[in-house]
Ligand code: HEM
């Protein structure tokens with residue numbers, strides 16, 4: 001491979017504009033991956049700031065800082081920005097950097113469209129953030145923008161609708177690109193069942209995205225026409241039904257939550273074998289488990305709607321189908337632990353985050369099972385128990401997996417080792433503050449504290465105080481990540497070898513660190 | 528980077544994507560302000576549309592140029608096939624959302640509004656499809672299936688045949704036939720659109736059937752409207768392919784630009800069959 005690089009050494013420099021124009025016009029998967037990751041980190045902090053606003057108000061009972069409408073804007077925009085601005089783009093950023101390098105491709109299949117997929121995101125983000133400043137403020141209908149609330153709000157709602165259209169288009173284009181790259185650009189010998197698990201999980205995620213993002217686009221389009229052009233999709237007086245919105249939304253929404261976790265499963269499946277110095281246990285069962293999660297995720301959506309009224313058979317169906325998903329999820333957790341079994345383990349930061357992921361994500365999976373039980377959910381729907389559940393799977397799940405991935409691959413990307421001590425601090429502070437923030441929500445939720453309300457009864461004061469303190473700690477701990485990343489990019493930290501990690505396997509570790517601008521112009525041969 | 532010695536094709540850095548993003552920013556902010564009563568917003572919207580059109584023309588021009596100058600190898604061709612297939616799949620899912628809404632209303636929400644409990648609220652609501660919903664009393668006549676819609680079905684189905692004949696002519700390298708059949712296809716598409724415009728006018732002026740006519744009006748106009756929009760896009764794409772045919776583009780063994788548009792046209796055709804059956808007929 002080294003020879004191949006010497007041959008095409010000129011690809012390393014020039015051939016692209018410099019300065020800002022390099023980033024605006026780039027067709028290079030590494031540049032675009034970087035753009036995605038920087039964008040996502042920015043949105044992570046904007047969304048985090050909104051979360052701090054939420055927890056500030058909830059620090060004590062009574063109304064302290066915000067008007068109730070503004071509080072609802074904070075919760076809604078926190079959700080929208082984190083889901084569509086932080087988590088999803090971060091995974092696409094990883095796909096951009098890693099998929100071509102892992103399958104031995106020179107770039108993404110549609111390198112120019114790749115640029116557009118990214119540059120649509122700042123447009124969507126601008127619309128979302130700008131919506132705070134229009135008359136009436138941002139949307140306050142929750143990230144789920146249920147009708148009829150969402151058919152009534154001001155211009156901020158329209159901006160959110162268009163932002164969703166645009167970010168959805170970005171996701172669809174990004175996914176078409178990733179799927180095509182994986183299906184058509186693999187190096188000779190890289191059969192499907194030899195692909196690294198991260199690539200497999202992205203293949204399936206991209207399929208899910210192409211299947212459900214257009215449905216979300218349809219839902220918000222109906223919302224738009226109901227709002228401004230007199231259609232009656234969500235208006236019972238006109239023969240429609242507000243519940244229709246929930247069905248269409250969750251047909252998108254449930255697969256969406258798997259979209260946000262499957263690539264995370266992929267990252268963990270790369271990290272755990274590396275630091276166990278053993279191959280992944282049950283590779284093919286991992287692939288099949290991922291595929292079955294994806295298929296099942298289309299038939300469970302109404303578990304979000306147990307309280308809106310449904311025939312009993314439908315409730316039973318959705319309850320059992322939801323529980324069924326826990327089986328492939330369990331297979332995965334089992335396989336990660338079996339991979340570690342009798343491995344020679346070391347706990348560098350990526351591995352810490354991966355282990356933290358397995359532990360805390362599993363707790364989120366269990367609360368999911370609790371919520372899947374219809375009679376129990378009727379009590380818990382729209383309480384803080386649900387908030388606890390989805391933060392266990394999204395923060396300690398998706399986000400920790402992303403952190404694991406950053407620490408795992410940043411030495412490869414920048415050529416410099418991150419600061420291990422600070423990385424460990426980042427992990428332990430995140431882990432501890434995360435649990436301080438969200439563990440009490442299980443109790444407040446079980447006791448009936450409703451979500452998305454700025455004030456609460458005195459009985460919930462202590463738990464909320466603890467949650468708020470934890471959240472401030474969690475927010476501050478994330479600054480460590482920024483510091484560590486900036487240090488790596490600026491070239492502090494010792495130089496790393498091509499392989500970086502002793503136990504690393506895969507094509508990306510055969511490339512120099514940092515990899516040259518263009519890699520695998522001549523495809524490697526995989527045995 | 529265009530490296531002739533490289534086995535792979537990677538396009539040069541490009542400003543088309545950012546142009547498209549600026550266009551969408553104008554469109555979204557313009558539309559949002561226009562819909563909320565600030566009428567100059569519509570100029571921002573139209574400006575955005577113009578920029579988008581400019582971007583699309585420029586981008587596809589670049590693609591056509593790259594293709595004709597022989598930069599696309601077999602692998603790029605396969606990538607385009609995968610890409611177009613997945614794009615059409617995403618379009619299928621977009622229409623699925625609206626068909627889903629139609630079925631939900633016909634099978635569930637409208638009958639529920641007419642059930643015993645609701646009889647107390649709305650004693651004289653008749654919940655048989657086509658229905659408006661209990662709050663809309665304005666009488667209307669539903670659109671029949673066997674006039675213009677049946678004729679339109681015929682038009683689109685035959686346009687599917689003509690585009691295939693054009694494809695066969697292209698493979699035989701019979702350029703005259705190719706251009707003739709392309710003309711026919713576009714003509715049929717435009718005739719379809721003309722009929723639909725007439726039908727909409729008829730609905731509004733004589734049947735009192737409007738976008739605001741409750742469940743029936745919403746689903747009727749949104750489904751046929753989005754379909755008509757896709758036919759329009761299809762006609763524009765076919766026209767640009769026709770121009771490329773006239774300019775001597777495409778070879779018997781290398782013409783994915785043509786095929787991709789033909790696939791799209793067949794997709795639009797199939798959606799229409801669904802519309803004809805579920806919106807007009809039963
Ligand atoms: C074992 C797997 C899982 C099961 C059985 C499960 C089950 C459920 C159920 C029943 C609800 C509805 C609760 C309610 O609103 O009353 C729910 C909500 C939610 N779940 Fe899960 N879940 C699982 C995994 C996940 C994963 C992996 C994610 C994302 C990474 C996720 C994200 C969410 C979110 C975001 C919500 C709340 C949406 C909202 O109302 O705002 N879940 N889950």
Ligand SMILES: [Cu+2]
Nearest residue numbers: 254257303304
């Ligand atoms: Cu769900």
